[in-house]
Amino acid sequence: MGFQYDDNGNIIGQEDDFLPGPSPLGQFMNENVDMWEAPLEEPEEQPAPVAKKKIFDPEAAAAVPQFRTLSVEDLDNLPDPEWVVDGILPADAMTTVFGAPGSTKSFFALGLACSIASGEPFNGASVKQGKVIYCVGEGLRGLKWRIEAWKLANPNADIDALNKNLIVLPRAVMLLDKTESGMLANTAEMFNDDENMPLRAFVIDTWARSLTGGDENSAQDVGNAIHVCESVRAKTGASPLIIHHTGADGSRERGSTALRGATDTTIQMAHDEVAGVVTVTCKKMKDGEPFQPIRYSLKQYGHSVVLTPVASGYLAGNTTEPRDRNYYIQRAQERANNPFL
Numbered sequence: 001m002g003f004q005y006d007d008n009g010n011i012i013g014q015e016d017d018f019l020p021g022p023s024p025l026g027q028f029m030n031e032n033v034d035m036w037e038a039p040l041e042e043p044e045e046q047p048a049p050v051a052k053k054k055i056f057d058p059e060a061a062a063a064v065p066q067f068r069t070l071s072v073e074d075l076d077n078l079p080d081p082e083w084v085v086d087g088i089l090p091a092d093a094m095t096t097v098f099g100a101p102g103s104t105k106s107f108f109a110l111g112l113a114c115s116i117a118s119g120e121p122f123n124g125a126s127v128k129q130g131k132v133i134y135c136v137g138e139g140l141r142g143l144k145w146r147i148e149a150w151k152l153a154n155p156n157a158d159i160d161a162l163n164k165n166l167i168v169l170p171r172a173v174m175l176l177d178k179t180e181s182g183m184l185a186n187t188a189e190m191f192n193d194d195e196n197m198p199l200r201a202f203v204i205d206t207w208a209r210s211l212t213g214g215d216e217n218s219a220q221d222v223g224n225a226i227h228v229c230e231s232v233r234a235k236t237g238a239s240p241l242i243i244h245h246t247g248a249d250g251s252r253e254r255g256s257t258a259l260r261g262a263t264d265t266t267i268q269m270a271h272d273e274v275a276g277v278v279t280v281t282c283k284k285m286k287d288g289e290p291f292q293p294i295r296y297s298l299k300q301y302g303h304s305v306v307l308t309p310v311a312s313g314y315l316a317g318n319t320t321e322p323r324d325r326n327y328y329i330q331r332a333q334e335r336a337n338n339p340f341l
Contacts, residue, residue, distance in 0.1 A: 081287045084200050084239055085112055086125045088282075088291060090264055091200070092237050094229060096207075098244040098253045099269030104278050104298065106139065107146065107307050108269060109203055109243055114150045116200050117165035120157035123294070123309050130200030131165045131191050133238075135184075137172030137209030142304070149301035153308070167191055172209035175225040185232050192236040199238040204229070207244040207259070216255030226262045252283075260284070278307060 070078075082091040089095055089112060099105040115122040119129035136143055147166070151159055169187070174180040184202075192199040204210050207225075214221035229240040242263070247254040253266075260266060266284035271277075276297055282290035296307040 083126075083128070084116060084130075085122050085127050087288075088112070088122065088125060088265075088267075089116075089201070089239060089241070090285075090287060091128065091239060092233065093264035093286070094226075094233065094240045094242065094262060095265040095267065096242040096244055096253060096259060096263045097267045097269060098246055099271070100246045100250055102273070103246075103269040103271045104296075104307060105243055105269040106205055107298075107305070108267075108278075108280065109205060109241055110134070110143075110146055111150060111307055112241070113166060113201065113203055114147065114154075114157075114162055118154070118157040118159070118162035120154050128200060129161070129165070130198050131167060131194075132200060133167045133169055133188060133191065133202040135169045135171070135173050135202065135204050135210070137204075137206050140170050143168065145303040149304035149306050152301040153299070153306040165197065172206075172212070173204070174212055175204075175210045175228045176214045176221060181228040181231075184228070185235060188232045188236045188238060192238065199236050201239045201241050202232065203241045203243065205243040207242050208254075219256045219258045222256040222258040223262075226258065230262075277310065 081093075083089065084091045097105045097109055112122060113132040113134050114120070115127050116130060117132050119127060121127060147162075151157065151162070173184045175184075188199055188202060208216065211221065211225055214225065216222065229242070232238065233240055242259070244259070245254045246252065246268075253259055263284065264286040265282070268281045268283050270279045270281070272279070278296040278298065280294040280296065282293075284290070295310040297310055298305040299308040
């Protein structure tokens with residue numbers, strides 16, 4: 001039977017001596033009543049955050065240069081896009097020639113360089129004569145035989161001009177090295193001192209050798225190397241001509257797609273060794289109409305070979321009409337009148 005309690009909470013029928021004493025916790029709480037019954041202090045009101053003001057410093061702003069801008073009228077007054085090699089190599093623009101090992105991409109690039117340096121038409125295509133710097137990253141010893149073969153294949157060319165205007169840089173330029181990239185810019189500016197015979201192009205053969213120490217698959221490394229080439233182009237107006245390898249599937253350039261994105265013209269080389277035919281295909285022409293595929297055969301001259309068009313005529317059957325502004329306007333009108341073109 002349990003205890004019965006009165007209104008004060010005491011057990012009925014028990015003496016005080018038999019009542020259980022207070023527990024330690026209860027005694028502590030009774031002795032510190034003020035602590036438990038003290039009112040809670042309200043937190044102090046925090047001041048509202050002060051918004052930061054943008055302070056314009058006219059003196060500091062004046063010390064920073066501004067970007068140069070162009071109006072639409074300014075754009076209209078700019079020179080029209082031009083060609084170094086008509087229909088193939090645009091002026092003041094980057095071009096990439098890529099292909100598998102043995103696709104004769106270096107032969108093609110050397111043919112372009114020799115035509116520009118000598119002023120000799122390239123397979124019938126007119127050229128703007130000027131100096132060319134050829135950075136030889138591989139095959140230096142065989143280069144003299146290739147140039148000799150080109151001279152034999154083009155007996156009407158101005159050989160004295162070729163010997164003077166084709167400048168051979170006998171090693172790869174490390175484009176990711178600040179010192180060497182600066183040396184390339186200084187060398188290009190040195191050979192761009194003659195207005196009548198300016199530097200028209202510089203050849204990077206090969207892209208892989210020039211990215212030594214970097215990663216072809218890295219967009220950052222490729223972007224930095226592109227920036228070096230574009231800086232030289234901006235200072236001299238010379239067109240960078242990049243020689244590169246194909247990727248594993250053989251359909252595009254090896255490594256980062258940043259190179260394709262930055263290139264104005266992309267040309268692919270393919271060598272059918274069984275048929276003995278080299279096919280040159282324009283994969284990209286940023287500011288013009290891609291040229292039709294050109295077929296070449298390799299013909300022996302002296303100790304080396306030269307790419308010779310299979311079909312005769314300008315660009316193996318392409319139009320002989322110069323690709324200037326009027327040409328593209330006419331082509332646009334033809335397409336408007338005939339949707340099947």
